[in-house]
Structure formats: structure tokens, C-alpha cells
Amino acid sequence: MSLGQRPPLQVIDSTLLTWLLEGDVSIQYQVHRDLLNTDKPMLRNRIATEGWGAKFLSYQGENGYWGRGFYQPKWTSTHYTLLDLKNLAIQPKNMEIRQLLKQILQELKESDGGINPGKTIKNSDVCINGMFLNYACYFGAPQDQLESIVDFIISE
Secondary structure (H helix, E strand, O other), X not given: OOOOOOOOOOOOOHHHHHHHHOOOHHHHHHHHHHOOOOOOHHHHHHOOOXXXXXXXXXXXXXXXXXXXXXXXXXXXXXXXXXXXXXXXXOOOOOHXXXXXXXXXXXXXXXXXXXXXXXXXXXXXXXXXXXXXXXXXXXXXXXXXXXHHHHHHHHHO
């Protein structure tokens, strides 16, 4: 088996598979991708307009952020919402999200090279920057804008 190929699944319980395929469109897409090894781009495209993906997107404010900003309140903030949208497998070419990432990179980059949402904290947080790098890469943020974040993480 070559690099990148997944091994064939041994046995999938048909009742479980049926139940999963009746779930949210993001679950349906990931079941096809990860368990059935089938590409269903139309399912992926529906994540932004149906189910959990659409619900998450509906809470985005006019300023582009979720919650009160990048990291407030913590679990419903922009940071964690973007991580959740990535984990739901929303289309990585989502233009609103890409535009927001550009905004975050312009507004929140600290002199240490990392993203720092805290106005009173001098140093960027490694964990926040690791998660940011995870979804920023997924959504196609420009590499040259991410290099200082990688450098910051390595320096820590």
C-alpha cells in the first residue's frame, strides 16, 4: 500500500453505518470519506448550508467574528468556532472564513510572531497558536503569513 492510501475496512456494522448516514450532513460526508473511502463533494458543499455547519455560520457577527471576538467567550469564540467548522469538514475554500483569517492575521499578530488575543498578556500562547495553525492551514491562509507563527511555536 502506498503512502496516503487507507487500508480497507474489515467490517462495518450495517446498522451503525445506516444510523451514521442518517445524521448531520457533516457526519454523512465524513462517513463516506473515512469509512467508505468514497468522495462525496456535494455532501461537503452542503455543510455550509445545512445542519451544524449552517448553524455555526449563522452566529457569525457583522464584524466577521463569533462571540465577542477572537477568544471571548472562550468556547463560543471565533477561535473555537473555526476549529469546530474545520472539524465538521466544511469546504476549506469558504471565502468568508478565508477573509476572516486575513483579518485575524492583520489585527492579532504580536511582536513575538504569534497570534495573541490578550491585550494584557505580553506573550502569545503556544496552544492557541497551534490550534490556529491547524485551521488556518486547512482554510488556506497564505504561507508567508503563517511562517512567523510556526517560528514562534518552534521557539517555545
